[in-house]
Amino acid sequence: MAVRVGDRLLGPLFDTVAQVSGRTPVIVHTSADAELALRSAHHDLVVLDPDIASIDILPDDPEARPAIVVWISARSSARVAQLLEAGADDAIDPSMAPVELAARLRRPLRGRFVAVARQPAVLGALRVDAGLREAAWHETVLPLTPREMEVLQVLVAAGGRPVSREAIYRQVWRWAMPRGDRTVDVNVKRLRGKLAVAGVPVEVVTQPGVGYRLTIGTADQAVTGL
Amino acid sequence: MRLTLVPRRQDFYEVFAALGRNAQATAVMVEERFRGFPDSGVEHGKVKDLEHEGDRLTAELYQLMNTQYVTPFDREDIHDLARAIDDVVDHMEHASDLLGLYRIEATMEQAIEQCGLLLGATDYLAEALGGLRHLSGLQKPLAGIKRREDDGDRVVRDAVAALFEDDDISPRAIIQWKDIFGALEDSLDACDTAAHLIGNIVVKNA
Numbered sequence: 373m374a375v376r377v378g379d380r381l382l383g384p385l386f387d388t389v390a391q392v393s394g395r396t397p398v399i400v401h402t403s404a405d406a407e408l409a410l411r412s413a414h415h416d417l418v419v420l421d422p423d424i425a426s427i428d429i430l431p432d433d434p435e436a437r438p439a440i441v442v443w444i445s446a447r448s449s450a451r452v453a454q455l456l457e458a459g460a461d462d463a464i465d466p467s468m469a470p471v472e473l474a475a476r477l478r479r480p481l482r483g484r485f486v487a488v489a490r491q492p493a494v495l496g497a498l499r500v501d502a503g504l505r506e507a508a509w510h511e512t513v514l515p516l517t518p519r520e521m522e523v524l525q526v527l528v529a530a531g532g533r534p535v536s537r538e539a540i541y542r543q544v545w546r547w548a549m550p551r552g553d554r555t556v557d558v559n560v561k562r563l564r565g566k567l568a569v570a571g572v573p574v575e576v577v578t579q580p581g582v583g584y585r586l587t588i589g590t591a592d593q594a595v596t597g598l
Numbered sequence: 599m600r601l602t603l604v605p606r607r608q609d610f611y612e613v614f615a616a617l618g619r620n621a622q623a624t625a626v627m628v629e630e631r632f633r634g635f636p637d638s639g640v641e642h643g644k645v646k647d648l649e650h651e652g653d654r655l656t657a658e659l660y661q662l663m664n665t666q667y668v669t670p671f672d673r674e675d676i677h678d679l680a681r682a683i684d685d686v687v688d689h690m691e692h693a694s695d696l697l698g699l700y701r702i703e704a705t706m707e708q709a710i711e712q713c714g715l716l717l718g719a720t721d722y723l724a725e726a727l728g729g730l731r732h733l734s735g736l737q738k739p740l741a742g743i744k745r746r747e748d749d750g751d752r753v754v755r756d757a758v759a760a761l762f763e764d765d766d767i768s769p770r771a772i773i774q775w776k777d778i779f780g781a782l783e784d785s786l787d788a789c790d791t792a793a794h795l796i797g798n799i800v801v802k803n804a
Contacts (some may be wrong), residue, residue: 415733516745534740540620550775552707552757558636 377597385443388473389419403429410437417481419443420460430459478548493528496588498574500525509572518561519544523556527576527586536583560584610670611731613659617683618720618727620655623721624648628690629713635697635705642694649750650690656680661680670730671799679799682792685724689785690716693778708757709775712750712782719746719789726796734802736796750786754779 387520389397396421399405409418417439420427432438442455447465455463461480464473492501500507502522507514516524520546527535537556537567549556564576573589627648631640659680663673670676697705720740729736757779761772 397652478766542766543770547771548764550706550767550771551760551763553771554706555704555705557704561637 382469385473388470389417389477389584399518410440417441417477419464419477422455426458427455441477441480481542485538491529493525495528495531495574495586498528498586498588500528509570509574511572512572514566514570514572516563516566519559520566523559524563527584530585532586532588534585536578538583540583556584570597609662610659610676613655613662614679614727615627615724617652617655617659618724620648621683621686621726622720624652624687624690625713625716629710629717631694631697632705632710632713635702641698642698645691645694649687652684652687656684667677671803675799675802676796679792679795682788682795683723683727685788686720686785686792689781689788692787693781696774696778696781700777702774702778706757706760706775708753708760709778709782711753712757712779712786714784715746715753715784716751716789719743719750719786722746722779722793723789730796730799733800736800742795743789743797747786747790747793750783754783755768791796 384449386397386399396419398409400409400533401424404426406418406420407429410420410429410431417443421443423445428441430440437462442460442463444451444455444465445465447463447467452463461474464476468476485549492499494500497510498508500521501520502525505521507521507524523540526540526543538549539548540556541553545555560576567574567576575587575589577587578584579585624645627640627645631638631642631645634640659676663669665674675797693709697703722739726736726739727744730738758776761767761775
């Protein structure tokens with residue numbers, strides 16, 4: 373997120389972004405940092421305040437950048453049209469209720485999560501390419517179902533950071549997770565069992581109130597927090 | 599078919615008690631299936647077997663009615679109560695069947711909560727049906743069923759609301775889970791109907 377620190381709506385916006393993306397948003401305060409965020413492969417969504425970072429810094433290639441939603445203080449058709457023409461995915465403003473904010477932030481993320489999930493992910497000696505239906509620890513192929521493989525790929529891609537159930541569900545099943553749904557838990561349980569049977573020193577740790585994260589045991593050089 | 603004039607009241611009470619135990623056993627099986635689904639090891643066939651057993655007992659009860667000149671309660675009451683107990687089991691069996699029919703990957707917490715309420719309600723139903731012989735001590739189980747049914751209304755409202763909290767929830771999931779929540783709720787409602795019928799029998803015969 374690149375928005376003004378003093379913005380009175382920052383809190384609700386921050387919460388909505390966290391809820392929609394399933395991750396903890398990062399706030400940057402300068403144009404240079406915003407530009408870095410826009411070019412980073414680690415961000416799925418950037419909420420941009422044009423008062424901090426000019427819309428001109430948007431990368432040309434839409435495939436090589438995160439989803440970009442511009443936060444404008446006052447809405448006008450001309451302003452929104454200008455931003456959309458410049459490459460923004462959408463424009464949001466303080467007049468919008470949280471439910472509309474969430475819907476608008478979610479919309480450009482849909483296709484992106486598909487793209488993220490299709491990229492192979494590596495953590496230590498663990499490599500997952502759900503697109504090719506391949507998961508391996510060193511040279512040992514792991515007998516996972518496509519769903520388990522996709523869940524593992526999301527966790528591997530997070531590099532040891534916790535990922536919420538909702539975010540896993542959205543990336544693997546491409547829909548919002550209904551409250552109370554146990555699909556992710558069931559797949560994680562099976563994944564744990566298969567990793568243990570295969571002797572892989574990778575553990576799917578439950579982070580209470582957050583979700584799941586991966587840790588790799590000392591048998592491999594990798595550790596948590598990668 | 600010949601009507602016999604020798605009263606066989608015991609048989610009626612025994613079949614009602616057996617129907618109660620069968621409803622109780624079905625709830626135990628369905629709760630286990632939902633709680634551990636898809637790895638619980640409880641296949642739907644086991645639930646279906648209990649439903650068949652309920653149908654057999656209900657047929658036995660109708661057979662008794664058709665062959666007995668004297669029945670312990672009004673024939674209409676016996677018929678309606680047997681039908682309500684049959685509905686309790688049928689709706690649970692339907693919910694269990696939908697898990698497989700709809701190719702559900704995993705259950706939802708709210709459905710497990712509904713199954714827990716059905717466990718309690720069918721325990722009370724079995725207790726009430728076992729007490730028909732003496733028509734005493736039925737207030738506690740009948741009130742217990744009513745409480746479970748009230749709780750069930752709350753749970754199913756919350757469960758359905760959860761399906762509409764986000765515009766991005768899969769329409770497929772909404773259709774599937776509305777049906778499953780509905781079937782479990784119908785079973786709890788049938789427990790309540792049975793409790794009402796038992797209450798009426800008590801008033802008429804006590």
